[in-house]
Amino acid sequence: MRLLVTGGCGFIGNNFIRYWLANHPRDYVTNIDALTYAGHLTSTRDFRKSPRYHFALGNILNAGLVNRLASQTDVIVHFAAQSHVDRSILSPQSFVRTNVLGTQVILEAALKARVKRFHHVSTDEVFGALPLASRVKFTESTTYSPRSPYAASKAGSDHLVMAYFYTFKLPVSLSNSANNYGPYQDPEKFIPRMITNLLLGQKIPIYGDGKYVRDWLHVVDHCRAIESIILKGRPGETYCVGSSQPAEFNNLQIARMILTIFGRDQSFLEFVKDRPGHDRRYALSSRKIFNELKWQPVYRLADGLAQTIAWYRENSWWWRRLKTRAESIY
Numbered sequence: 001m002r003l004l005v006t007g008g009c010g011f012i013g014n015n016f017i018r019y020w021l022a023n024h025p026r027d028y029v030t031n032i033d034a035l036t037y038a039g040h041l042t043s044t045r046d047f048r049k050s051p052r053y054h055f056a057l058g059n060i061l062n063a064g065l066v067n068r069l070a071s072q073t074d075v076i077v078h079f080a081a082q083s084h085v086d087r088s089i090l091s092p093q094s095f096v097r098t099n100v101l102g103t104q105v106i107l108e109a110a111l112k113a114r115v116k117r118f119h120h121v122s123t124d125e126v127f128g129a130l131p132l133a134s135r136v137k138f139t140e141s142t143t144y145s146p147r148s149p150y151a152a153s154k155a156g157s158d159h160l161v162m163a164y165f166y167t168f169k170l171p172v173s174l175s176n177s178a179n180n181y182g183p184y185q186d187p188e189k190f191i192p193r194m195i196t197n198l199l200l201g202q203k204i205p206i207y208g209d210g211k212y213v214r215d216w217l218h219v220v221d222h223c224r225a226i227e228s229i230i231l232k233g234r235p236g237e238t239y240c241v242g243s244s245q246p247a248e249f250n251n252l253q254i255a256r257m258i259l260t261i262f263g264r265d266q267s268f269l270e271f272v273k274d275r276p277g278h279d280r281r282y283a284l285s286s287r288k289i290f291n292e293l294k295w296q297p298v299y300r301l302a303d304g305l306a307q308t309i310a311w312y313r314e315n316s317w318w319w320r321r322l323k324t325r326a327e328s329i330y
Contacts, residue, residue: 007080009039178215188326208274210252242284
């Protein structure tokens with residue numbers, strides 16, 4: 001099988017390519033990436049010389065390039081997106097251009113190429129926020145209610161994907177995942193920012209009161225979920241991909257877990273001004289993907305955090321050059 005992965009130099013994309021090449025030895029993967037702030041060639045260093053891998057430098061808004069790559073493809077896995085909420089507050093227009101218009105270009109190319117599957121990777125943030133005191137979780141039938149420019153742009157792309165299924169019969173699937181963490185995540189994101197700060201002897205910044213609840217999913221579990229959807233999921237279906245944790249953790253609790261692994265005390269916590277439109281709680285139900293596709297996560301949060309911290313300790317060559325730029329947006 002031939003796969004076209006968009007945004008394969010980004011965090012989840014490069015982990016997906018690594019996972020797919022390792023677990024599908026007869027398949028070929030082409031990666032198109034514009035190498036913006038979110039994409040790093042260094043993230044592909046361990047597999048970029050594989051004869052089953054090809055890199056195409058380019059923007060998904062380049063219809064000519066996208067059409068050519070799609071014509072040689074069986075399956076498209078669409079990761080390419082601008083995904084940092086703080087950046088979307090600073091520059092909403094660029095998020096709309098990449099996440100909405102870029103998705104439309106990829107969809108049109110997929111339609112012309114008659115691909116066997118177009119899988120679109122989305123986020124739980126399109127559903128809005130849940131009350132802290134609630135036990136309710138987002139499901140595939142939850143009404144969209146995005147609250148940031150990033151979330152709104154992803155919601156728009158989700159609707160376009162489903163429109164191409166209903167209007168043009170393009171065999172699509174869509175997944176809304178929890179917050180991911182793991183190796184090769186840019187240090188501007190919450191968990192790697194905390195880890196790299198501590199590795200540099202600096203404090204951990206916590207927005208507001210720190211009582212913002214997120215569902216945390218190890219990136220390899222996410223890759224496994226996408227694999228299950230591509231191979232066994234029904235066209236036209238959406239699947240929520242949540243964590244394995246029975247309990248929910250807020251940002252302050254995550255920070256304390258990381259401090260414990262480092263052997264540091266709470267003097268390394270620093271509360272900072274909250275950001276605009278900060279959603280209080282996200283939580284996803286994975287009941288559908290478990291019942292239909294028998295997928296469930298294998299990483300428990302404590303183990304995944306320990307493994308992730310170990311990776312950042314051992315790979316400072318990858319994140320040190322990104323750290324200064326990451327901090328500049330704050």
